[in-house]
Amino acid sequence: MTTPTHYTLLLLLLTSLLTIPATACTIVSAVAENGQVWNMNNEDGPRGVANYINVFPKTEETRYGYYTLSYFSPEFGEGGGTQGGMNEAGLTYDFNAMRYVDDFDPESRTAYPAGNDAILAHIMANMRSVDEVVAFFETYWFEEGFRSAQLHVADRDGKFALISASGVVVSAPGEPLVSTNFDICGKEDGSDCWRYPLATERLAEREVGLATMLSIALDTRQKQHQTVYSNVQNLTTGDIWFMSYHDADKLVQVNMQDLLARGRTSYSFSNLDALKGGDSTAGEQSEVTPTNSSLTTEALVGTYHSDYIGNVVVTPGEDGLLVAFDNGTEDNFEMQPDGTYFNETEGLTVAFHAKEESGELSVDMYVDERWAVTAWREVE
Numbered sequence: 237m238t239t240p241t242h243y244t245l246l247l248l249l250l251t252s253l254l255t256i257p258a259t260a261c262t263i264v265s266a267v268a269e270n271g272q273v274w275n276m277n278n279e280d281g282p283r284g285v286a287n288y289i290n291v292f293p294k295t296e297e298t299r300y301g302y303y304t305l306s307y308f309s310p311e312f313g314e315g316g317g318t319q320g321g322m323n324e325a326g327l328t329y330d331f332n333a334m335r336y337v338d339d340f341d342p343e344s345r346t347a348y349p350a351g352n353d354a355i356l357a358h359i360m361a362n363m364r365s366v367d368e369v370v371a372f373f374e375t376y377w378f379e380e381g382f383r384s385a386q387l388h389v390a391d392r393d394g395k396f397a398l399i400s401a402s403g404v405v406v407s408a409p410g411e412p413l414v415s416t417n418f419d420i421c422g423k424e425d426g427s428d429c430w431r432y433p434l435a436t437e438r439l440a441e442r443e444v445g446l447a448t449m450l451s452i453a454l455d456t457r458q459k460q461h462q463t464v465y466s467n468v469q470n471l472t473t474g475d476i477w478f479m480s481y482h483d484a485d486k487l488v489q490v491n492m493q494d495l496l497a498r499g500r501t502s503y504s505f506s507n508l509d510a511l512k513g514g515d516s517t518a519g520e521q522s523e524v525t526p527t528n529s530s531l532t533t534e535a536l537v538g539t540y541h542s543d544y545i546g547n548v549v550v551t552p553g554e555d556g557l558l559v560a561f562d563n564g565t566e567d568n569f570e571m572q573p574d575g576t577y578f579n580e581t582e583g584l585t586v587a588f589h590a591k592e593e594s595g596e597l598s599v600d601m602y603v604d605e606r607w608a609v610t611a612w613r614e615v616e
Contacts, residue, residue, distance in 0.1 A: 261332045262431045262456040265390035266412035268444040272472040273394045276449040277330045279319055279465050280458045281307060281544065287465055287505040288313055289478065293496045298361035300324050301496040303476075305467065313502055318356055324492050325364035326392025326471040329356070334419045336384045340401035345377035352378045366395040370406070373399050388415045392471045412439050431456040446470075446477070450487075453479060465505045480505040488512060525600070527575035527588045533557065536588050540599050540611035548599060548611045559586060 262278040279287070287306065290313025294301040302323035306313040320330035348355050355378065359369055369389045386400035396413035397406045402422030407413045414435045418426035426432050435452050442448045449468045457463035466479040474492035479485060488508040495511075503510050527536075536557065540548040546562035553559075553568045556577050560566035569577035569586055576587045585602040597613045 261330060261415075261417070262435060262452070263330050263332060263388040263415045264412065264435050264439070264449065264452055265388070265396040265407075265414075266439055266444045267394045267410055271394075272445075272470055273326070273390065273392055274444055274446075274449055274468070274470055275322075275328050275390045276453055276468045277320055277466065278453055278457055278463045279305065279330075279467075280463045287480075287482070289503040289505070289511070290314075290318070291495055291498060291501050291503075292357075292361070293500060294324070294361075300327075300361055300364070301492075302360035303492075303495060304356070304360065305330075305465070314353070314357070320467070321356065321360050322469055322471075322476070322492070323360045323364075324474065324496060326474070327360070327364055327366070327369070327389070328391075328469060328471060329359070329369070329387055329389045331385045331387055332415050332417050333385050334400070334417055335424070337401035337419070337422065340383055342377055342379070345373075346375055347379040348376045352381070364391065365393065366391045366397045366406070370397055370399060370404055373404075386415065386419065386421060388413070390471065412436075412444075414439070450477070450479075457481070478505070478508055478511065480508050482506045483508055525587055525589070527577075528590055529575060531575075531588055531590060531597075533571065536597070536599075538597070538613045540597070540613040542609055542611040545609060545611065548601075550599070557586075 261280055262276075264276045265274070267273050290304045290306055292302050292304070300323040302321055304313045304318040304321035306318045320328070322328040348358075350358065355376070359372065363369055363372070366389050369387075373387075383401045386398050388396075388398055390396045390413070394410070395406070397404060398413070398415055398420050400419060400421045402419050405421050414432060416426065416429045416432045416435075418424045418429055418432070420426070435456055438448060438452050438455070442451070446468065453466040453468065457466070462481070464481055468477040468479075469475070475489060476492060476495070477487060477489050479487045482505050486508050488511045490511050533552065533556070537550055537552060540550065542548065549560040551558045551560070555568070556571040557569045558566060559569055559577075567579045567582060567584070569579045569584075572578050576585050578585050583603055587600045587602070589598050589600065590596065591598075598610050599613075600610050
């Protein structure tokens, strides 16, 4: 995949899940008394990042159609940065971030010939079982990355597994699998993670099904590292439920075959109503909110912080502001008539806002008028 030049800075800042240690998730797989297989995921991350449901119907070169879930993506879900997905054969995956695994030798595996970005798409398009996924990672590995995350996979036959640089854990037949942000394969102690025992207790106390999965999703959603969406899927029937915290906790149901029949498209979690009517929202752009008119350029200078991209340092610049990031990148942003600041090379816009009650300043960063991420500064 070739990334357009003007996305370079944003993609450097919003590194994929495979290397972000701050991203949190709760993933649950379980078999109901009637034999149906259920899976649930909470995706935690920056609320400002556009999130998409990306639909990939079967082609002449693939065995299965599938959907993926992605953070901001110029190609709407293509590539190695997708967060999760499910295919029509009932195979699903998602990731938990965890501590970096030092004692792993990437040379013990082979780089996938088609490259990192092709791995997850290959799995979704061609595999139907957890056993196939486990076997794949016994041979191949991401050329870089996948040492601070674990892969949670489940299939329609009720087989569940975790794959990480620490090893592989496969659930016993009929046993549920719960994963959060500690290294289960490496036998790390997860007692300080409140979400893990809560989800485990819910499964022990209640009958497995939609109500229980939705209850776990709601009860384990994060506030500090915000949960941006939840997905629940019945791997047996292909029914899927999406919940978006972008959009007043909206819950929308769709079936996998109906979704695939609509063709290759993407839907924004900011507008789940589009799933009901089948209209794509890929490429839909939201209006950039201008900088507060009362804020002078001098008032904007300072250090802003985001849990997801680190510090954003704003200083006076040529015809506007100089903005520097923790990864060593810095760029001049020219002031626009609406009070926003724009860098033409990167296609990146920044807009500043102040809370009325506290005066706390924030900076929103956009690419192509899609809201990307927000960083905050305390007013002195």
